[in-house]
Amino acid sequence: MAEITDISNDFIRQEIEEYIERPEERERNINLFARARPKMQEIAAALIDGDNDTVNRLTREALDSGIEALEVMDDGLIAGMGIVGIKFRQNFIFVPEVLACARAMKAGMAHIEPILSAAGIEPVGKVIMGTVKGDLHDIGKNLCIMMLRGSGFEVIDLGVDTAPDRFIEAVEEHDALLLGMSALLSTTMPNMGKTIEAFIDADLRDKVKIMVGGAPVTQEFADDMGADGYGKDALACVATAKKLLGVVAKTRA
Amino acid sequence: MENRNQQFIIIGENIHTTRVVVRKGKLVTTAPEGSEAVRYTAADGSTRYLAIPDYIKRTKDYDEGSVKHVKIAVLEAMAGQEPSAAEGLEYIRALVNRQVKAGADFLDLNVDEISLRLQDQIEAIRWLVRTVEAMSPVPLSVDSSNMEIIEAGLDACEGRAGRPLLNSASLERVEALEFAKSKNLPVIVTAAGQKGMPEDDEQRVVNASRMVDAALASGIALPDIFVDALVFPISVDSRFGNHCLDAIRRIRQKYGPEIHITGGLSNVSFGLPCRRLLNDAWVNLSLAAGADCGIVDPVATDVRRIMSIDNQNAQYRLAEDVLLGRDRNCKNFLRAYRKGELQAAPAG
Missing domain, CATH: 1.10.1240.10 (Methionine synthase domain)
Structure with a gap:
């Protein structure tokens, strides 16, 4: 040591x-x-x-x-x-x-x-990011994207007010293994759950890890909705992304 | 300063179910009967304790050190067992009294985080509106990001202390104007766009103007219109302060003295230390730009105190430099903070 x-x-x-x-x-x-x-x-x-x-x-x-x-x-x-x-x-x-x-x-x-x-x-990993349907607040999401890119991730930014179909299309189009959703409003937060359900309905839930975050989001909500990970701020987002993609193990293999 | 005696309208934002106190802070303590509780001063001046229920202690928020005290009070007062229900009600009464005493002109109510179910949110806003209305000498402001919740809250209002404020209408929610008009209510219109948040002062002015013009066209008078110019955290982008201030100036110039201009003023300091100092300077800058209203914690934001602050002292000028985009990465401000040169603002 x-x-x-x-x-x-x-x-x-x-x-x-x-x-x-x-x-x-x-x-x-x-x-x-x-x-x-x-x-x-x-x-x-x-x-x-x-x-x-x-x-x-x-x-x-x-x-x-x-x-x-x-x-x-x-x-x-x-x-x-x-x-x-x-x-x-x-x-x-x-x-x-x-x-x-x-x-x-x-x-x-x-x-x-x-x-x-x-x-x-390959880059450390590829992540699809967007705020959920109905939510226009993107300051937090943009901070996460800056930090993810800074940590070597390739990020596809879908912007704000992202419908479940748009998330699904992007995951398929870019062959991404990780999706991040953010919501600032507790009234739009349930749309995270709806998006996760849409992935289940499309038979794609096993293909992608899903992480969530945003001011009203808590670990409990994330668990209830069936998300794979939660981050309370932009740096936690990077840590969650790495954990979900098993990045640490990969880079030092 | 020419604004020194001008009227400033305070929309008190303390009754929001998002509000937290930190467990390590002075307010979270052990009640005499032994349970962990939030200590508060009741309306009659006595010290009382709002017990932290087990369902809160099981959350990760609590684990990580924060307690959603307003949420506890509302949940317990609505549906808890005695004596906890009575304590919740006392807690809400204390929140009302403190804000009114501090000069609040409206009390803003927001229960969006009470639950994820719309039905629960609607039930909670109806209950809270009736409860607070029975305690408050000032009118309410009903706040939600969902129009159904706003309508339910406003429908439950009797308006005994004055007409309640609708918070808020925006380009993605224009129909809220019709509702405000039909009930003859004052309304907050935001500068948010239909497809996203404004990127600069120009987009703020364009978005807000469309809302104001639509409100005027539907017959709402200028003194019943409050424009939320949208305050963003200066920690994220040093231009955010000027975007907002320039928009305030332009909206004031465009619509004259009767319209109200407001904002969630404390948003500006998110992500930085010494938030009170930054918030104080921001209130003054907003006032000077032409704002006449704030959605604020009236206990912390005592406008008379803020307007009498010595705006030439070193720490105030450091805060102003941050807010006006003159301190790159807030470097000077944070250096002064680390050297212990930024003191807590003096109490009123």
Whole structure:
């Protein structure tokens, strides 16, 4: 097992010391960063700092120096985002800062995606997203999409007021394994259940995992409706998406 | 400031079943008889306790630390066993009294989260309207995202303290105007579009104008029209504040002094710390732009206190910079917050 002193980057060491309290999360991050190259730690540090330009430059340099795209993504960008997620959950940082990190992530991913796709490596996952029928509120859904894209997911955004048929069409058209629905209104929330029923009626329920979220949505509602996952905010959405697609297991296989 | 003595209409938003208190906070405590409860000051000044029922303790919300106190009060008062039903009723009475005392002109009622079943929501709004009307010296505002619930609530209103407000009509719900007209009610019209939320001030003005013009055409007079200019969280996009303020200015200019302009003002600070400071500055900015009404917590939003705030002090200016899009990623504001330079706003 690695020690925190095995991490060479001062900034990363301080971040872990200062913000990560849960023992299992500390251990996981210490192990991860202790074995990551110094250059990857630097990328993660710039990402945590929300520094778009530096992430952009360091990612390019790393790839040019011959480091594998997958390694840059996992040990640099995604590892950095992991710490961002914990800081946000614990109220150490706030929405504008998380969004800055997501933009930095996107700047890095812009270099990585073409390499992965040329090598025939699929994106982390493909997600269909939309607000449900009758609901025009999309701020939360858009935050989720930013975070998902920042974490390497390909997102097909169906926008607002999405009828069940439209969700079904999109899942079939894009061969997506994951669907995310959001609702801000408790009066439109039941349309999540109706959409899930529509998938059952179309005999497609087994083909796709369905996650839900939005201010009035709770874990209980999600369970009642028969959803596979629930996230209470945009970062939880990413965690749920990864869990449902078994992404963690895949990237480190 | 020229708005200093102007009348500001307060639509009190505290009787919403979405409202939460945090379990770690001061209000959630152990009642003398030993159960976990929400402590409150009753209308007669005594300290009382609203017990947290087991069906709430089984929810994940509760697990994660929040208690939907208004929902508990309404559910218990409507259908609970004694003495819990009486306590629920006292709790609602306390919510009414505090808001009225703080200067609320309308009490907004929303039960959308009471249940997922429309029939339950309708039953709850009817019950709540009758209950609050019997306690309140000010008129009600009936709020829902479903027109059937609004109609049921307004039909149950006697209007003893004045005509209730319909909250709200929008381009996706134009028929609400006919209902308001037929019952001679004031109405909130929102700047939401038929197919989505407005992206800037222009779309707000276009959407709101279509609603106002339709209301005028159906015979509703300007003083009975309240435009909700739609306040979005500044944490998500630094332009959101100016979009809303510019729309307020343009709507005021277009329709003159008689129309009312309002909004859910505290939305602006979602996702940021020191929300009270941001909300205070936002109330002043909205007033200066031409708003004359807010859908707010009247206890927190004491307009006299807010208008007398020193708007030259450093923390107020940091808040203003955030709201006017002058502080990228709220960097200066959050830095000051971490250095402990943003104090809680002084009490009224």
